[in-house]
Amino acid sequence: MGVRAQQKEKTRRALVDAAFNQLSAERSFSSLSLREVAREAGIAPTSFYRHFKDMNELGLTMVDEGGLTLRQMMRKGRQRAEAGGSVIRISVDTFIEVLESNPNVFRILLHERSGTSAAFRAAVEREIEHFISELAHYTEAQANRTPDLARAQAEALVILVFNAGASALDIKRSERKALADQLVLQLRMVATGAEALQQKMDNRA
Amino acid sequence: MGVRAQQKEKTRRALVDAAFNQLSAERSFSSLSLREVAREAGIAPTSFYRHFKDMNELGLTMVDEGGLTLRQMMRKGRQRAEAGGSVIRISVDTFIEVLESNPNVFRILLHERSGTSAAFRAAVEREIEHFISELAHYTEAQANRTPDLARAQAEALVILVFNAGASALDIKRSERKALADQLVLQLRMVATGAEALQQKMDNRA
DNA sequence: AAGTTGAGCGTACATTTGTACGCTAATTTA
DNA sequence: TAAATTAGCGTACAAATGTACGCTCAACTT
Incomplete structure (x- = not known):
């Protein structure tokens, strides 16, 4: 160059x-x-x-870049999970770490998700969609779910995680542990519930 | 006067x-x-x-007023549910109706929730907290949950609902049915999962 | 009836903003 | 080496914003 x-x-x-x-x-x-x-x-x-061209173009660049950063970091976290232990727990801990070291990436994603520009909202949605489909794919294979059940489950999980992220940005570090624990509990609810619904469906067939 | x-x-x-x-x-x-x-x-x-005093004060007034409107409308919906039928289904349908007739109330709540002013964020959080604690109280009595499990469950439910609200604002009316169905499925996951976790805890004691 | 209050107005000003335009000087291309 | 490209700058301007100040006149109080 x-x-x-x-x-x-x-x-x-x-x-x-x-x-x-x-x-x-x-x-x-x-x-x-x-x-x-x-x-x-x-x-x-x-x-x-x-x-x-204008500030909008800068912002979209930031969203794309931010989403990429996030996915890369979460991927590293997933490798850690492969060594064993609770996938949920490890993922949540990774998430909190990522959030703490890139707070501004989260801020722009969280804020512009409900923002004023359709292009921004779409861009953020695209980034979140990456997470959802990666996770849905994983669950479908891992837990033998129906595609649409896997999809609903993955979406619920991602939403709960991002939402906890929004709260985490606003609280002291010491309170974050409790928040993480509650998040883990909620994720378990979803996973357990999805499993139960899946079995009910299977039995009916 | x-x-x-x-x-x-x-x-x-x-x-x-x-x-x-x-x-x-x-x-x-x-x-x-x-x-x-x-x-x-x-x-x-x-x-x-x-x-x-300034625009901020106007905004806070709007958040308070909006939250009040919302709660009043949801309360009416709950009365409808008492007549029988799935609580989850009826609540979701009510929610969608409320959202369609007051989109701007939702917009301000959703956007300022991740906004730039701590006072706004706190005000929105307060409104959402109303929903959560009303629901937690209801579940605790109805389904015999541990307080903190009821709390985690209620929070998860409310978050999923609000989140679907954000998506609903952005899509065509015809697509909203599918969104509502998926939301119902997710809420059932949480409810079912919470029930399962509760029973596991009870058995252990 | 006389005096006080206060909602709404018009004028005014300093700030900040986005961006059009044309120049310079360094790099790249031919 | 000569010509072309272009990143960055300075100047300039119109538009919009928040708000200070002082006035008016209808409503209220005493």
Whole structure:
């Protein structure tokens, strides 16, 4: 890659990072202005356009990148689970760790999921869908579920996890353990219930 | 109430209604400006301050009012359920109806739940908590659950319902039936799973 | 009847925002 | 080496925003 393209990439990264860094509990993506982001990245406002058509395009990039990061980290966690132990427990613990080290990735996903732009909502939904279908596939094979039951189960699990994530962002670290325990309990409910419903169906046939 | 206070109340209502009316899939509360709301309500921007300290105060009023509306409507639905039939099915159907006739109430609750203002998040959480504890209380008595199991179950149910609400806002009416069916299935999973876990605990004692 | 209160208004201003336009200087291409 | 491309900048401007200030006049109080 030429010197020029390299520098451009560097500036682009600076923009994305600047935007991520400005996110916080008090600051959502949609409240960021183009000028603020450019300022933080150390470039002139008008130079922003050399990299993104508008703030929307930046935001979609962030959602995609964030989702990717998340999936990569969760995948590592799943490898840990293969060594043995409760899949649910290990997944929840991994999730909490990921959340603690990437809070702003979660903020943008959680907030824009119910956001004001259809494109954003769709992008977030796409990321969540990745999780759901990966999990559904896993359950279908592992626990011998009907496809639509597996799907409903996976969706419920993912929703509960993400939701707990939203709460976790707002509480002290010490309270997070209790939250994780409750989440584990809820996930077990879903798994157990799905199993029971599956058997009832099987018996009927 | 005097003529004056009456007029004041009327204007205040106009402001709240104006704000609610401006909400949509493309417009969140935090994207509304004081001037826009005042314009829609038919008063001068500066007169806004005769009623609310700032937009934040207006928003909190909307959350409280919205939550109240919701609970009142769901309560009516519960009365319907007492006549017999599946509690889950009837509750879900009621919920969908409520959502369809008050979409903007949901929008503000769903969006500000992951919003930028701690006060808003707390207010929404308070409203959701009402639902959870009402339901937990009901389940504890009805199904003879341990308090903390009842709590975890109720929370899971409410989360799944609200979450489906968020999706429902974004889809065509015809697709909502499938969504409702899937939601019912998920709620049954939780209920069945909770029951199974409860029995396992009881047997152990 | 006289005095007080307060809802609503108009004017005004400083800030911030997005973005159009044209330049510069360094890199890339031919 | 000459020409073309382009990342980044500075200037500029129109639009919108929140809110301070002081006025009016109808409603209320005494």
